Amino acid sequence: MDELPGWLPAWCLDQLGGEPTGVLFTSRQVSTVFGLRLVGGRDVVVKARADDGRAGSCVAAQARLAEGGFPCARPLTPVVRVGALAVHAEEFRPGGAVLHGNSPDVAVRCARVFARLMVALAGVTVAPPLPNPAWVRWDHADAGTWPAIDVLDNRDQRAVPAHIVETAQRARTRLLAAASPGVLGHADFEAQNLRWRGRQLWAVHDWDSLAWQPEAALVGAASGSFASSGPPTLAPVESSDAFLTAYQDFRGRSFTAVELEIAWAASVWMAAYNAREMALCGGASAGGDALRAQAAERLRRAHA
Known part of the structure; x- marks a missing residue:
């Protein structure tokens, strides 16, 4: 929790109705991804990336696919700008296995x-x-x-x-x-x-x-x-x-x-x-x- 960026707890409270109480995972590649447990036990994923103008379209398309039943995480918020970052939250969709092989x-x-x-x-x-x-x-x-x-x-x-x-x-x-x-x-x-x-x-x-x-x-x-x-x-x-x-x-x-x-x-x-x-x-x-x-x-x- 001490390693979370300072803006994140207030953002979760404002956008998701609860502050984080625990960290499920973090990942830093093109985007920084936080798996969080909120007050009340709800698990969510928050993604932040440099705001280059792409994120709104990506999240909107992901939402449409999720609504149509495609197997992907459903966005919980639109893209919100935080300083130079584009941030959104989506449902936590754990489980499943990676399919290995190149045959x-x-x-x-x-x-x-x-x-x-x-x-x-x-x-x-x-x-x-x-x-x-x-x-x-x-x-x-x-x-x-x-x-x-x-x-x-x-x-x-x-x-x-x-x-x-x-x-x-x-x-x-x-x-x-x-x-x-x-x-x-x-x-x-x-x-x-x-x-x-x-x-x-x-x-x-x-x-x-x-x-x-x-x-x-x-x-x-x-x-x-x-x-x-x-x-x-x-x-x-x-x-x-x-x-x-x-x-x-x-x-x-x-x-x-x-x-x-x-x-x-x-x-x-x-x-x-x-x-x-x-x-x-x-x-x-x-x-x-x-x-x-x-x-x-x-x-x-x-x-x-």
Whole structure:
């Protein structure tokens, strides 16, 4: 409790009707997340992130999905500005297990979820949540290959292997050549953000990571990232292929040849972004190793 920010107890009292009496968990990544027990025993989750204008659309879309019965936490408040932060609360939805593995069978299970998610989001009208999350922000207007992120750009770029930069450049060129319209989709579709009870999906988390990109690009990114249950990695090519095929089957429409190229380009861009971040921050090398092994084939399929 002593480590909670000073604004949080009063915010909970004002927005939720009770101050926190205990901390269930804390997590600090893109957003800072607090699992709290309030006076009276009610458990909630409060999320705070830098207010870049995205949060309102993300939370509104999450609320619409929850209202429609999609398995995700239901927001309890709108987004409220606290200084430079955008803050909201949602219900605590614990339980379920992470599905580990990167086989084609796992890919098909995850593709079914992603197709269901995209169908649900197609019925949601919100302002596009821009700017997109950095790992799918290949359409940025910043100088150079990567979107400007001070915490990464201020590090020694010599730590990033040349093949990662080249791969990102080629994938980005292919993505920028596409003229497909943007749609709303989940851009951090990783094993660690899904929970299962047996073969039944229990929850999809991390709705802060909604993005506005072409459908094929969002599906492609998910086809590469679905197996990440910790540090980001890249699924095998055959599993990404199974994901893309299953998604089209579940959606009931086939991608065009160009859309498939965009999907493969998005898969390799996201992997390159993550590999660069790991190289700069001293993280796990598994994603970078997988990228090195697969980049040529993925770029070939992307016609990049």
